[in-house]
Amino acid sequence: MVKGRERWASKIGFVLAASGSAVGLGNIWRFPYVTGEYGGAAFLIIYLIAIVLVGYPIMVTEIAIGRKAKKNPVGAFKALAPTTPWWLVGALSVLTGFVVLSYYSVIAGWSLAFMINSLGGFPEGIGVAASIFEVHTSKVLEPIIYHAIFMTLTVVIISAGVVKGIQRAVKFLMPVLTVLLILAVIRSVTLDGAGEGLAFLFRPDFGGVTAETILSAVGQAFFTLSLGMGAILTYGSYLSNKDAIPGSCVQIIGFDTVLAVIAGLAILPAVFALGFSPREGPGLVFVILPAVFGGMPLGTIFGFLFFLLLSIAALTSAISLLEVVVAYVIDEHYWPRGFAAVIIGIIIFIAGIPPILGYSAWDGVSFAGMNILDTYDFFAESIFLPLGGVLTTVFAGHVWGARNVIKEANRGNVSLKVGYWIAPLLKYIIPLGVIMVMIMTIIEDLD
Ligand code: PHE
Helix, strand or coil: CCCCCCCCCCHHHHHHHHHHHHCCHHHHHHHHHHHHHCCCHHHHHHHHHHHHHHHHHHHHHHHHHHHHHCCCHHHHHHHHCCCCCCHHHHHHHHHHHHHHHHHHHHHHHHHHHHHHHHCCCCCCCHHHHHHHHHHHHCCCHHHHHHHHHHHHHHHHHHHHCHHHHHHHHHHHHHHHHHHHHHHHHHHHHCCCCHHHHHHHHHCCCHHHCCHHHHHHHHHHHHHHCCCCCCHHHHHHCCCCCCCCHHHHHHHHHHHHHHHHHHHHHHHHHHHHHCCCCCCCCCCHHHHHHHHHHHCCCCHHHHHHHHHHHHHHHHHHHHHHHHHHHHHHHHHHHCCCHHHHHHHHHHHHHHHCHHHHHCCCCCCCCCECCECHHHHHHHHHHHHHHHHHHHHHHHHHHHHHHHHHHHHHHCCCCCCCCCCCCHHHHHHHHHHHHHHHHHHHHHHHHHC
16 A cells, blocks of 8 residues: 555564564563462463463454554554544554553663673572672663663664564574573473472462452563554554465464463572572562573573573564554654654653663652552553553454454465454453453552
8 A cells, every 4th residue: 555665575574573573571571570470370371361362362453454554553543444533542552662662671771781791600699699680770870871772773673674674683583592491491490499480380379369460461461462552563564465364373472472481481490499589570580590590501601692582582572662653653744764763762762761760769769669660561561551452452343343354364375264253352352351350450459
């Protein structure tokens, strides 16, 4: 439709780029610590259910909307439902992209810093490992510099365009990252006392499950699959009509889920074996993995490689976040790509400074007991993403029509078709279910 709009170079190009978007800090940094925080196996099971019942239908829908409209999120809703206010859902996506990338880049910056610092070797012993994280985050300038470096890399790739920039990086990165994680798993599960961590991860206790647990599992499903904010929709807009949507979704989701579980296995058994608490919060991976690698033969090399790959995995996700905002200003306001990437990159960089200061100069600032970074993350994951996802399903189910979603998704060379079972999910079950869980969480919190 739009003249000169880029296309993925091949079918595998889309699957790789979307997997690159999905697999990132969400799997390796976020999944283990929220699973730890919300009690382990019961959380894991609810999360897996959310992946199938919420994640899969929404991913199919976002890609179908994107491919049909061949537009950024705002333009896509305008194209499919002209003269209605549904484009506001696209606007919410663009706003969410801003918020998520601003703190995502801060955490990716931690990963870069750990990569560089690992060259000096990770010291043995958990106490020391814990203090490395504290020492790093309590500084001001260093985290800001790493955040700036990471945003610069993201801007450079997005300026180069989606296809060239993203496709190549992802292809070799994913297999290597998987191998390294598996090495960490082997080390972690063979530590003395790892059994307790395995039981925590696989023996469910539903006694402690609250609405907040469910909302966090659903939010994690959105976050890890890059859903609810137009990132996958935007990538779908570069997809050709011949490519199969349902099969691609199964591959992307399968890979993302396997990697999250592997990351959980690499981290949680070691948490227990090393006598640490699973409720450590956002620092968990940065405390545990250096300790795991530190006690391993060739630990320095593995540690360095691990944080290198984690940084690259974060980069292929960050690209998809920035692309949402950049595609919007290119399509709707005719900004040149390079200019858009730089200006928006700078604004997002500035928005990321308060979360950094929240660990040092502004460590007294809190919102409902959370520091600034946790507050950004809370709004993104517990409110913006689920809300964006719900509004997308309502739009797809009732405005554009579930029939049209399914027709668009099953177009092309599809061997696996998406069934009509997703229609009631899109129309009623997902929106009502997610809104109910959100309301129950608020009521819980008021008690
Ligand atoms: N899915 C990415 C991750 O797991 C994060 C992300 C969220 C990317 C939303 C794009 C959109 O790290």
